[in-house]
Amino acid sequence: MKVLGLRDLKPEDSLLLTFEGAYDPQAALESELEPFLEVLKEHASDWMPDVVSGKRRRKYTRPSFWKALEERRSERSTGLWFYRTEWPALDMSLSLSFPPLAPELRILLEVKPLSFFAEAERCRKFVDMVRAWAARYPVTHAAAHSVADRGLADSPLFGRDMQTSIQDGFDKIYEVFWLNVFGPKLVETVGRERMLSTPAHRVEALPNGSILLVTWPIAADFASDEARQAQARAHVHLRPDLDFDTVLRTLRQRSATLAPVEPHFHPDVSPLLSRVVDSVAIHERQRKIAELNDWSPPEPEEWRPADAALPSDVQDPRRALEHYSLLAEHLVALLHSKVPSVFEATPESLTDVDYQFWHEDFPRVFDRQNIDAHAVPAIGAYLGQVLVRHLGGQWIPRQKLEETQVLVGTRVWFPFARAWHYMRSCQSLLDCSLTQLYREAARHRG
DSSP: OOOOOGGGSOSOOOEEEEEEEEOOTTSOHHHHHHHHHHHHHHHHGGGOOOEEESSSEEEOOHHHHHHHHHHTOOSSEEEEEEEOSSSSEEEEEEEEEOTTSOOEEEEEEEEEOGGGGOSHHHHHHHHHHHHHHHHHSOEEEEEEEEHHHHHHTTTTTTTSOHHHHHHHOSOSOSOOOSEEEEOHHHHHHHOHHHHHTOOSSEEEEOTTSOEEEESOSOGGGTTSHHHHHHHHHHHHHHOTTSOHHHHHHHHHHHHHHHSOOOOOOOGGGHHHHHHHHHHSOGGGHHHHHHHHHTOOOOOOOSEEEGGGOOOOOOSOHHHHHHHHHHHHHHHHHHHTTTOGGGGTOOHHHHHHHHHHHHHTTHHHHSOHHHIIIIIHHHHHHHHHHHHHHHHOOEEEOOSSGGGOEEEETTEEEOHHHHHHHHTSOHHHHHHTOHHHHHHHHHHTOO
């Protein structure tokens, strides 16, 4: 069953809810989870899941929910996932742990795009949903906020190492998000009266000792200066040891970091760079666009004027061409499952190859000896084949691969030399991309 994945939408921010609660392990599981399902049905409305997934995906119904939960059940835990087939995208999980583990109920819920929550009423219903869950399943901590801004806040580490973060959890007020539910232990640490007097859009005591706090009416408006001031006021109220101006300055810097930057990449590598920025973490995206806007690849060096070409020095040119074809097939064999377009050997497939090697950190991850012995010859031959097929190029075979040329118009190009420069580092995949060399060759074909 096809669902709308978060990655199926254009790269933009999402609303993420993390919820760490508890349930009664002595009660029947059905009676414990029915309130969860009822609250979801009542408040989700236009982002309600329509697919549930255990070991396989099914249309969401109550019976399919229980079936998915049962088929994923082990001695100590169970869990499942919820999705949608239409906009907005939803990626939601519910997991439970059983004794002798602590009886925990954890919800991870992401709705994309964040702009979906630009309406006050929709945000209010979301808050009411979390409030109802937190009243039924006592929380340690719950929070909903922009995925991008959480990244800039270093959530959930908050400057700690991973082990410490897992061990201590949200044991003090590291950050105040758009929506927060503080469990009784955190309330006690801060002080109940202080927490209830927090200057915020909504502050509410729950029957089980938790406190709900919402800084601003609109989730999608978190980065506005007014919302940042409200966030800073709440944070320093709960943490009197912090300075308001310092906290506000940090929040404003985060807003500036997330402000949209219009891409204007170097035209020869724009298709490649667009894919690069689409793959970085959402909180790094605008900085990466600005960085690549200011960057231009160096001009290709792997060429000579046609009248300075090295003459062929092989005895059997046809056999040499067959060898290049075989080498190019090695690249197809290496990448075909991840880059289907590699079969086509087109200019567009060069960009796909460039991106895949960059995405995998190929020069850093794989053995250098194997890269130089196998990947470089395969890449060079493949690049040469594309020059021949699409620019009317002509191979000029040489005994040494690095001296082998392809004549295109007024220049000869050294595809194997380019491949060697290309595979030096992850940065060189951009500096010496196959995409750029092809476009430069196309301009000089005469």
